[in-house]
Amino acid sequence: MKYSSTRGNSAQVTSAEAIIKGLALDSGLFVPDELPQIDMSFIESLVPLSYEERAQKVLGLFLTDYSAEEIKTCVENAYGHGKFDCEGRAPVTDLGTMQVLELWHGPTSAFKDMALQLLPQLMSTALKKTGEQDKVLILVATSGDTGKAALEGFKDVDQISIMVFYPEGGVSKIQQLQMLTQEGANVNVTAVKGNFDDAQSGVKVIFADQDFNSQLKSKGVKLSSANSINWGRLVPQIVYYFSAYADLCKTGRIKAGEEINFTVPTGNFGNILAGFYAKQMGLPVHKLICASNANNVLTDFLQTGRYDRNREFYKTITPSMDILISSNLERLLYHVTGDKAQVADWMAQLAQKGSYEVDVKTRGIIKETFWADFVDDEATKKCIRQVYSQHKYVLDTHSAVAYQVAENYRHETKDNHVMVVVSTASPYKFNGSVLEALQVETEGLDEFGLLDKLREMNDQPIPAGLAALKTKEVRHKGVCGKEAMAESVLNFIET
Numbered sequence: 452m453k454y455s456s457t458r459g460n461s462a463q464v465t466s467a468e469a470i471i472k473g474l475a476l477d478s479g480l481f482v483p484d485e486l487p488q489i490d491m492s493f494i495e496s497l498v499p500l501s502y503e504e505r506a507q508k509v510l511g512l513f514l515t516d517y518s519a520e521e522i523k524t525c526v527e528n529a530y531g532h533g534k535f536d537c538e539g540r541a542p543v544t545d546l547g548t549m550q551v552l553e554l555w556h557g558p559t560s561a562f563k564d565m566a567l568q569l570l571p572q573l574m575s576t577a578l579k580k581t582g583e584q585d586k587v588l589i590l591v592a593t594s595g596d597t598g599k600a601a602l603e604g605f606k607d608v609d610q611i612s613i614m615v616f617y618p619e620g621g622v623s624k625i626q627q628l629q630m631l632t633q634e635g636a637n638v639n640v641t642a643v644k645g646n647f648d649d650a651q652s653g654v655k656v657i658f659a660d661q662d663f664n665s666q667l668k669s670k671g672v673k674l675s676s677a678n679s680i681n682w683g684r685l686v687p688q689i690v691y692y693f694s695a696y697a698d699l700c701k702t703g704r705i706k707a708g709e710e711i712n713f714t715v716p717t718g719n720f721g722n723i724l725a726g727f728y729a730k731q732m733g734l735p736v737h738k739l740i741c742a743s744n745a746n747n748v749l750t751d752f753l754q755t756g757r758y759d760r761n762r763e764f765y766k767t768i769t770p771s772m773d774i775l776i777s778s779n780l781e782r783l784l785y786h787v788t789g790d791k792a793q794v795a796d797w798m799a800q801l802a803q804k805g806s807y808e809v810d811v812k813t814r815g816i817i818k819e820t821f822w823a824d825f826v827d828d829e830a831t832k833k834c835i836r837q838v839y840s841q842h843k844y845v846l847d848t849h850s851a852v853a854y855q856v857a858e859n860y861r862h863e864t865k866d867n868h869v870m871v872v873v874s875t876a877s878p879y880k881f882n883g884s885v886l887e888a889l890q891v892e893t894e895g896l897d898e899f900g901l902l903d904k905l906r907e908m909n910d911q912p913i914p915a916g917l918a919a920l921k922t923k924e925v926r927h928k929g930v931c932g933k934e935a936m937a938e939s940v941l942n943f944i945e946t
């Protein structure tokens with residue numbers, strides 16, 4: 452299977468090349484030229500398998516230039532070796548009226564682990580397969596969660612090192628501790644004197660600086676990124692849609708062939724797009740429901756066909772969804788229209804004036820599959836409280852947005868297909884907001900006190916990675932000015 456850009460007819464590449472490159476030369480995103488098709492016997496064959504075995508079968512359909520043995524090793528390194536705290540890796544919890552797909556049993560307790568554990572393995576294997584001699588340095592600017600998940604995924608991976616910049620004082624105490632205590636011989640974490648935008652612009656400047664890149668090249672180093680538009684981050688996410696379906700068959704909750712719905716808390720549109728790929732391949736999915744917070748640019752787009760980022764930006768209790776440009780939407784537009792020139796034109800309009808509007812036909816096709824709604828912080832907290840009182844189950848804020856939108860969907864459409872709510876973070880990761888939603892007194896408690904407090908109400912134990920922070924040694928103390936980020940990169944390479 453070959454991959455090419457969403458925006459033009461630049462050369463086709465293999466999946467290994469797409470994963471090393473990240474972005475196509477014309478700034479488009481890599482997409483597979485055709486989508487593999489599965490039948491019911493494929494799904495039935497997944498039912499008795501482990502998550503790793505299911506992953507091998509699904510990934511093998513897309514990564515046709517990797518050998519079965521290579522995929523097996525990558526998958527085992529990503530999800531095996533005790534990195535996930537439960538046997539199912541991505542288990543489905545039955546709450547009666549809702550099925551909750553828990554994507555946060557990985558090392559950093561957020562759904563980013565599902566992709567960022569596998570991407571480094573795929574990238575390192577790709578470097579070997581393509582005979583690349585240089586070392587790759589991954590640069591990340593983070594406002595919190597992605598940095599830690601990327602560090603965990605890339606630590607001690609062959610031929611690759613990783614450097615993470617975060618805004619000094621701009622991440623939560625837990626997030627900062629998670630990063631500063633990061634182990635691994637190939638990792639560096641540096642605080643930038645500035646805000647997240649400063650850190651992100653700094654990284655962008657480094658990527659674009661030709662002289663700097665040739666200087667690195669002379670030292671045998673190439674830069675790359677781990678952001679959510681890399682095909683190697685998207686493809687791992689297709690797996691859990693199949694795995695959830697297989698689990699529901701296994702428990703007898705559904706019959707093989709029965710259509711189900713998924714509601715997905717959405718930011719960059721990567722997670723829900725993976726669900727779209729699964730549906731296009733033949734997984735029996737009726738609707739994909741896109742859940743947003745007050746930054747409801749996607750709700751408006753999916754309802755009206757007009758994307759407009761020119762609007763107020765809100766900081767919410769679901770920070771991982773505080774996004775106004777959902778990069779992966781570009782892939783959906785390509786698959787729906789098949790028209791690269793048209794996609795390039797919409798993306799140019801987005802870059803120039805911050806908005807574009809799709810035609811009626813495109814809007815119609817999108818609406819056949821997608822439904823969308825959003826909820827504000829108050830409704831999110833109320834949902835956490837209600838689900839807890841009904842089921843003694845604690846949702847994190849992002850997952851609660853999805854849960855509430857799933858209820859809104861049922862209420863409005865009377866559609867009664869089995870509903871899977873995609874849960875993207877452990878409640879311990881957002882314990883302050885969750886405890887506030889549960890109306891628990893938290894005065895005087897520090898981060899670890901909050902964890903213990905939440906544990907009193909939650910059957911799930913505190914994730915080991917979070918509990919261990921209390922005693923872990925701080926290993927990364929570097930701080931730099933926003934003008935000195937390139938210099939820090941050179942210093943890291945020289946050590």
Ligand SMILES: *Cc1c(COP(=O)(O)O)cnc(C)c1O
Nearest residue numbers: 717718719720721722771875876
């Ligand atoms: C990243 C993230 C999301 C958004 O996922 P997208 O793939 O960007 O749509 C939702 N919830 C949590 C907890 C996340 O970390």
